[in-house]
Amino acid sequence: MYNDKLIINEIRNGNSIVFEKVFHEHYNSLIKFANQFLLDNKISEDVVQGVFIYFWENSDSIQIKTSVKAYLYQAVKNSSLNQLRALKIRDKYQLLYLEAMLETSEPDWMNDCEIVESIKQSLQQLPKQMCRIFYKKYFQEQSIKEIAKEMSLSENTIKVQLYKGRHAIRQILELATSYFFIF
Template sequence: MVCNTDDIANKQWVRGLRNQSHEVFEEIFKTFYADLYKFAYAYLMNENLAEDVVQDVFVAVWTSAESMPWDTNLKNYLYSSVKHGCLDYLKHLQVIDNNKEKLTEALIFSGTVEYEDNQELLEKVKLCLQELPEQQRKVLELKVFKGLNYREISQELSISEESVHTHVKRAYRYLRDSLPVIYIFILKYL
């Protein structure tokens, strides 16, 4: 079996990490940080978040270095860890976004929410709905009032599911911007 210089360097790095060598860790950091940052940035499109994910990966590598398997391919491990860190963050954002959407929907369209001037709020909601572009209003009404999912809405209106998703997002954004009382309430409880 032929070992190339990358294999030798990898084995030395793993050995150094397992021995808690600060010099080896610094060398690994300097070798991979810039490329890992670019890799994370491609996923997150945000400099601070990309830095955070990469730094979290390096912290995790250092704290678990003593138990790192000898046969670890460090480059693959680092890239895989950064990728998973980015995907976890994006999933977290999606959950937050979905929760905001569901809470907005529940607050705006539920008859059980008590406000000091419920009638005035309902009138404002109706006005906001009327101000939406026709397609956004149709999509939102099908989703909220008829309880259809994106696929069903796309079939009924003969548009793509992605278009349905976009219309819903834009409609909710408009409603949140137009109804600050509800938006503040949403932010407070998320």
């Protein structure tokens, strides 16, 4: 504890050598720790670097009650959880955007490579006929009437398959995005 108070005082006084020592001592283990939450080494590095930058820039106002190590681990944990919340919000937004694009008659969503790739991956999990109908409608831009005629099915069957396909893709994408955010 006494050693930690000296370290904090030196960092508060702008001693970059002491700060660098703390940085090198904890950096790799903090990345591994963050990676347990984030499952992405690059994002984990960004989080840890952000914590160290905050620690250096705000050392005057930071109150450390236990140890520097404990403070850094808690800060990385909090920052990682905040990062996960931000990703979850972004993924939910993308999922809502995807649903809106599928519901619209505008083909503009086809220009968004990320959406198209997400849909194509999800299509592989659908039953073959549903997948073919969905592909014809949204990627080949065929009308319901054209698909029904080509596949020798009723237009109503095509509509039901498209509805079920959209619903199935929504569920697949929800499961895919929530998988990464369980903690």
